[in-house]
Amino acid sequence: MKIIQIADLHCTLAGADKAYHCVIQETEGGYTVDFAYGRRNSTLTRGTKTASPVPLEKAEKIFSKLVTEKTSKGYVSSPGISGIVFAGQQTEGCSSVVAEASACASDKVSTGIFPQLLNSIDSNEAERLIEDPEWGAQEKCNGRRHMVKRDESAQIIGINRKSFIVPTSPAVASSVEGIGTQLLLDGETIGDTLHCFGLLEHDGRDLRGLPYFEVHGILSTVLEGHTGRGLELVPLAVTTEEKRSLYHRLQAEKAEGIVFKRLGAPYTPDRPASLGNHLKRKFTETASVIVLGVNEGKRSIRMGLYSEGGKGEPVFVGSCTIPPNQFIPQEGLIAEIEYLYAYRLGCLFQPVYLGLRDDIDLADCTTKQLKYVEEAAAA
Numbered sequence: 001m002k003i004i005q006i007a008d009l010h011c012t013l014a015g016a017d018k019a020y021h022c023v024i025q026e027t028e029g030g031y032t033v034d035f036a037y038g039r040r041n042s043t044l045t046r047g048t049k050t051a052s053p054v055p056l057e058k059a060e061k062i063f064s065k066l067v068t069e070k071t072s073k074g075y076v077s078s079p080g081i082s083g084i085v086f087a088g089q090q091t092e093g094c095s096s097v098v099a100e101a102s103a104c105a106s107d108k109v110s111t112g113i114f115p116q117l118l119n120s121i122d123s124n125e126a127e128r129l130i131e132d133p134e135w136g137a138q139e140k141c142n143g144r145r146h147m148v149k150r151d152e153s154a155q156i157i158g159i160n161r162k163s164f165i166v167p168t169s170p171a172v173a174s175s176v177e178g179i180g181t182q183l184l185l186d187g188e189t190i191g192d193t194l195h196c197f198g199l200l201e202h203d204g205r206d207l208r209g210l211p212y213f214e215v216h217g218i219l220s221t222v223l224e225g226h227t228g229r230g231l232e233l234v235p236l237a238v239t240t241e242e243k244r245s246l247y248h249r250l251q252a253e254k255a256e257g258i259v260f261k262r263l264g265a266p267y268t269p270d271r272p273a274s275l276g277n278h279l280k281r282k283f284t285e286t287a288s289v290i291v292l293g294v295n296e297g298k299r300s301i302r303m304g305l306y307s308e309g310g311k312g313e314p315v316f317v318g319s320c321t322i323p324p325n326q327f328i329p330q331e332g333l334i335a336e337i338e339y340l341y342a343y344r345l346g347c348l349f350q351p352v353y354l355g356l357r358d359d360i361d362l363a364d365c366t367t368k369q370l371k372y373v374e375e376a377a378a379a
Helices: 056-071 123-131 170-179 212-223 240-252 373-378
Strands: 002-011 018-027 030-039 045-048 135-140 144-150 156-159 183-190 193-202 231-233 257-262 278-282 285-294 300-305 315-321 334-339 352-356
Touching: 002 056, 018 056, 030 056, 123 135, 123 240, 123 257, 123 278, 135 212, 135 240, 144 170, 144 193, 156 170, 170 183, 170 193, 170 231, 193 212, 212 231, 240 257, 300 334, 315 352
Parallel strands: 193 231
Antiparallel strands: 002 018, 018 030, 030 045, 135 257, 144 156, 144 183, 183 193, 257 278, 285 300, 285 334, 300 315, 334 352
16 A cells, blocks of 8 residues: 555644654555544554545545644644654655645634734835834744743743634744743744744733834843744844845745834834834735635646725635645635736636634735735836
8 A cells, every 4th residue: 555645634732742644544445544543652542434445536635635624623734743653654644735724723712912013114115114213124034923822820822913712833832832931923934833923921021012023132042042843033134235135035035025124113002094114025925815616637726815994705816836845726725826916807826725824814915915916017
């Protein structure tokens, strides 16, 4: 038997330490979808979702549905924790499916803690801020906004941009535990790493009212000796020379963008009506779209967006191929898509699937996000 795909999942909600693994295996007569679950590092219970072999397309649908069900209950991707054997064959070497649809518990516990969100600027405004000594700059990490809190009782929780409690990867939790003090980190999660650019609380002290430059210095000290596994510090460019060098490097690397922050400004939750003290200049275009369905017989989805008014049925904006190392999202979920530009009354050009979003509302999936071809030409 040959393993085609595997999803390694882990759940730590409410003090749990549960592992769940599922695979697609090629066998005589077709494919099977098998699973194993239990407390991490203990004997696992095994089972199958296919009593007899099925075609690959059907196996992928069963597999996708199974992963989606688990991630909706708080499981997150945790590659490398399996070490288990399916049908006598080690899982190493097969295609690992990253389960990005991590969601909080079904009751969606709100913490009341919201991040500071950014408005966009154009290249002319970016150039002005590069020259302005009151502003610093950082790389805009292409991940998912994520705050991590270690409270007075040493409990560690993750918080998404909608203030809901969400799972935190074991690597992040372990590094935060190693710091050993009460804190509230702000950053972007990419894979199993939190790229930290903010520190809202530390050792019983609220840092939100401090100038950002001072907060970043405290953050650097707090993270010293705790980066490299689960946590990374996002460096801050301060001088005009540093900011310009960073800007050109990120453009050359085709990074998502750059963030400008007023060095003397405090932390302000939510997004201001216009501009603000934290601004972003994006080098790539992205949009959160609604999955209208899966194209039959293909590894691709149909994408939709509501009109700017948010009324009526979603408008079809094209199809997007799903990479072989990703599970195929099902109808009704929200996917993040990178694209070159959009055609008015048409489709997204060169869409690339980035993953699922569990921190965006359907009402936010509108055509207002799009940058159209005439606007791209003028930029």
